Amino acid sequence: MSLVSRDPVLLTPGPLTTSLQTKSAMLRDWGSWDAAFNAVTAKIRQQLLDIVHGHGSHVCVPMQGSGTFSVEAAMNTLVPRDGHVLVLINGAYGKRMAKLVSMMGRKVSTFETPEHVPTTPADVDRLLSADPGITHVGLIHCETSTGILNPLEEISQVVKKHGKSLVIDAMSSFGALEIDARKVEFDAVIAASGKCIEGPPGMGFVIARKSVLEQCEGNSLSLSLDLYDQWTYMEKTTQWRFTPPTHIVLAFHEALNQSIAEGGQKARLSRYTKNYEALMAGMRELGLKQFLDPRIQAPIIVTIHAPESAHYSFKDFYNRVRDKGFILYPGKLTQAETFRVGCIGAIGVAEIRQAVNAMRDALVEMGIYEAVAA
Numbered sequence: 001m002s003l004v005s006r007d008p009v010l011l012t013p014g015p016l017t018t019s020l021q022t023k024s025a026m027l028r029d030w031g032s033w034d035a036a037f038n039a040v041t042a043k044i045r046q047q048l049l050d051i052v053h054g055h056g057s058h059v060c061v062p063m064q065g066s067g068t069f070s071v072e073a074a075m076n077t078l079v080p081r082d083g084h085v086l087v088l089i090n091g092a093y094g095k096r097m098a099k100l101v102s103m104m105g106r107k108v109s110t111f112e113t114p115e116h117v118p119t120t121p122a123d124v125d126r127l128l129s130a131d132p133g134i135t136h137v138g139l140i141h142c143e144t145s146t147g148i149l150n151p152l153e154e155i156s157q158v159v160k161k162h163g164k165s166l167v168i169d170a171m172s173s174f175g176a177l178e179i180d181a182r183k184v185e186f187d188a189v190i191a192a193s194g195k196c197i198e199g200p201p202g203m204g205f206v207i208a209r210k211s212v213l214e215q216c217e218g219n220s221l222s223l224s225l226d227l228y229d230q231w232t233y234m235e236k237t238t239q240w241r242f243t244p245p246t247h248i249v250l251a252f253h254e255a256l257n258q259s260i261a262e263g264g265q266k267a268r269l270s271r272y273t274k275n276y277e278a279l280m281a282g283m284r285e286l287g288l289k290q291f292l293d294p295r296i297q298a299p300i301i302v303t304i305h306a307p308e309s310a311h312y313s314f315k316d317f318y319n320r321v322r323d324k325g326f327i328l329y330p331g332k333l334t335q336a337e338t339f340r341v342g343c344i345g346a347i348g349v350a351e352i353r354q355a356v357n358a359m360r361d362a363l364v365e366m367g368i369y370e371a372v373a374a
């Protein structure tokens with residue numbers, strides 16, 4: 001272990017590096033019944049609706065837990081018990097969505113493409129024509145397993161044409177990539193505090209179509225993950241139904257304010273894009289290649305092929321880079337040896353360049369970089 005006493009820079013897709021203001025917002029205790037705390041909850045719900053231009057059509061329901069809890073709450077509440085969900089899969093989060101839908105007792109069909117192949121609108125058109133019994137389509141916007149971007153707007157048009165309901169796991173894209181309720185017809189968008197809004201992890205939220213959620217009483221097979229109850233209780237009392245993660249709520253609010261001050265979604269996308277470009281320039285210098293075709297790569301998290309060397313092991317590489325102050329993310333692919341680098345969080349090009357230098361030094365120490373460069 002190194003003697004580095006500062007926090008490492010997290011190059012991971014949540015938890016990620018948060019700003020000092022965001023961390024500082026967690027230093028106070030708040031009563032969950034207190035009007036001041038409930039006003040913060042109300043403000044967050046408005047700010048999240050602003051991001052998707054969903055006022056009027058949609059409502060925002062926050063939920064305790066990591067992002068998966070909100071995906072499960074959305075599916076378990078919005079899909080009627082006799083519903084049938086088509087889940088579009090090209091990575092681990094798509095598989096997870098299909099699994100939780102089936103565990104919640106709903107009928108599920110899956111369509112899986114390889115991890116480097118986006119689902120196309122034509123695929124969805126064909127699948128919905130072939131099985132008119134499908135009621136909902138589940139889509140992962142940016143599949144964090146690789147960083148692949150699925151074509152949300154085009155797929156939403158096909159789902160709309162067939163008169164079906166679209167549920168979007170936008171966990172790793174929300175707040176950075178555009179999701180506009182005026183352009184994309186969806187019944188739910190799901191995300192969480194600890195991703196592109198750059199808050200700490202610990203709560204998620206579902207932005208649900210109001211007219212749909214109103215019809216969902218009694219659908220849930222779970223008490224704590226009943227999105228309808230969470231919503232109606234919050235509307236009635238302004239409070240969370242069960243103990244809220246008070247410190248996380250405050251820090252998330254602070255992070256939302258900073259995201260607005262930075263210039264909102266477009267400014268965030270622009271910073272992440274610069275991070276991504278700086279990272280790729282560095283990887284090219286090191287002779288390391290990206291797994292995805294750049295045309296389908298979101299500037300959120302990048303999958304990099306590991307160096308082809310007998311000296312390489314991810315664990316050794318990870319430990320060496322960590323001792324220099326940077327936390328990498330393991331690859332999640334079944335076939336190829338890869339690692340992942342996040343471009344998101346309260347970091348800029350300076351931190352990315354430092355991280356590239358740390359990776360270079362680690363590869364030199366491991367006796368790999370010279371071999372790659374030669």
Ligand SMILES: *Cc1c(COP(=O)(O)O)cnc(C)c1O
Pocket residue numbers: 013014066067068069093140142143144169170171172192
């Ligand atoms: C992070 C993430 C989730 C939620 O994962 P948790 O570990 O429950 O926070 C779901 N979907 C995607 C695409 C994600 O990136």
